Amino acid sequence: MSGYVNVSELQARASALRQDVRSFHAEVMPADLREKAHRHQVLDKEDYVRWMRLLDKQGWAVAHWPTEQGGRGWSPLERFAFEDELARLGCPWVIPFGVKYVGPVIYAFGSEAQKQRFLPGIRNTEEFWAQGYSEPGAGSDLAGLRTTALREGEHYVVNGQKVWTTYAQWADWLFCLVRTDRDDKPQSGISFLLIDMKSPGVKVVPIRTMDGYAHVNEVWLEDVKVPVGNLIGEEGKGWTYAKFLLKNERTAGAIVGWAWHVLDRLKRHARETRVDGAALIEQPLMRNRIGQFELRFMALEHAAYQAVAAMCEGSENGGEASLIKIRGTELYQEVMETLVEALGAAGVAFDIPALHSAGLPPLGPDDAGGILKDHFYNRAATIFGGSSEIQRNIVAKAVLGL
Numbered sequence: 001m002s003g004y005v006n007v008s009e010l011q012a013r014a015s016a017l018r019q020d021v022r023s024f025h026a027e028v029m030p031a032d033l034r035e036k037a038h039r040h041q042v043l044d045k046e047d048y049v050r051w052m053r054l055l056d057k058q059g060w061a062v063a064h065w066p067t068e069q070g071g072r073g074w075s076p077l078e079r080f081a082f083e084d085e086l087a088r089l090g091c092p093w094v095i096p097f098g099v100k101y102v103g104p105v106i107y108a109f110g111s112e113a114q115k116q117r118f119l120p121g122i123r124n125t126e127e128f129w130a131q132g133y134s135e136p137g138a139g140s141d142l143a144g145l146r147t148t149a150l151r152e153g154e155h156y157v158v159n160g161q162k163v164w165t166t167y168a169q170w171a172d173w174l175f176c177l178v179r180t181d182r183d184d185k186p187q188s189g190i191s192f193l194l195i196d197m198k199s200p201g202v203k204v205v206p207i208r209t210m211d212g213y214a215h216v217n218e219v220w221l222e223d224v225k226v227p228v229g230n231l232i233g234e235e236g237k238g239w240t241y242a243k244f245l246l247k248n249e250r251t252a253g254a255i256v257g258w259a260w261h262v263l264d265r266l267k268r269h270a271r272e273t274r275v276d277g278a279a280l281i282e283q284p285l286m287r288n289r290i291g292q293f294e295l296r297f298m299a300l301e302h303a304a305y306q307a308v309a310a311m312c313e314g315s316e317n318g319g320e321a322s323l324i325k326i327r328g329t330e331l332y333q334e335v336m337e338t339l340v341e342a343l344g345a346a347g348v349a350f351d352i353p354a355l356h357s358a359g360l361p362p363l364g365p366d367d368a369g370g371i372l373k374d375h376f377y378n379r380a381a382t383i384f385g386g387s388s389e390i391q392r393n394i395v396a397k398a399v400l401g402l
Helices: 007-027 031-038 044-056 077-090 096-108 111-123 238-249 254-271 284-313 318-343 342-347 370-384 388-398
Strands: 128-134 149-153 155-162 171-177 190-196 202-205 216-227
Touching: 007 077, 031 342, 077 254, 077 284, 096 111, 096 128, 096 171, 096 190, 096 216, 096 238, 149 171, 155 171, 155 190, 171 238, 190 216, 190 238, 254 284, 254 318, 284 318, 318 342, 318 370, 318 388, 342 370
Parallel strands: 128 171
Antiparallel strands: 149 155, 155 216, 171 190, 202 216
């Protein structure tokens, strides 16, 4: 978007959208799903599919898509407000791999046949997607990927390994970066393929993380035949499409909302917990820590709104999203650690079976076990979506000109 932007009008629409999201959470969201989210329990594929279809029914799942592709053409400010409000309310994660990642790549660079084949299933979650980017030795540095796709007639034959592939165990399709030219420059030899996970030669191996659950996986690809028609855009242009996708990945408004949600939970616990006859929040150390968090969150939120405003005006320099990613994830981890400490004995009560059922944790508040689970899992928040070290390199180049 460029040229004149009526910021006041966008702010009014974003404010109205926030109210719509709050009403949806209170009145439309099924009670069992809301309770699971409140307790930070593990959601299964059926939960996420139901969640995504609820959002689609509201017209929100792909509202950030252009109107000609079935979206509402949301501005960056509306998108930010939507993701931020959902996160503040503690709603389930909006699974991004279809609606936020590969969907926009397909409608921006795909053929008409690919748009007709894949976009409807992405929009209504008829098909579940996973992202095949990271490899052993090629995570943040995607130019170092080694998975190959060699053209043989009307197919590519794919061989290699992907790792840290979120929810690959549920996926129907994998959008994948592959090397189609090993003699070219690292970035120039990369292509973007859509791989049917039911294809012979695809093997998914779960990786159990600190929270006791397998969110991520290894995906092995051995002589997997992929039709040439599943190539997005031009051969060798995958790096361009990957950068387009990563920009969507790294501008998520949910980062700020997650942090506020955990801080609100910390304040609630501090008000409800009594130590030596007084509320925990009355202790000077706790009040000081909460006050410092609030000031830092307000600064983060201000920076986020500045970045969104720059996006609306088409004047962003590429460093804003990286700054928000760095500070947002670090603050999120800090306040989550403080919350676990404040829970005391309940903060170390980790009952994995209870997180997969309606059972309560062994002691403490009903969401204590889930809070510890999220604390464990989100130690990786400063790594996924581009590590903090990579984000600092982006800031150094885009903002400081180094």
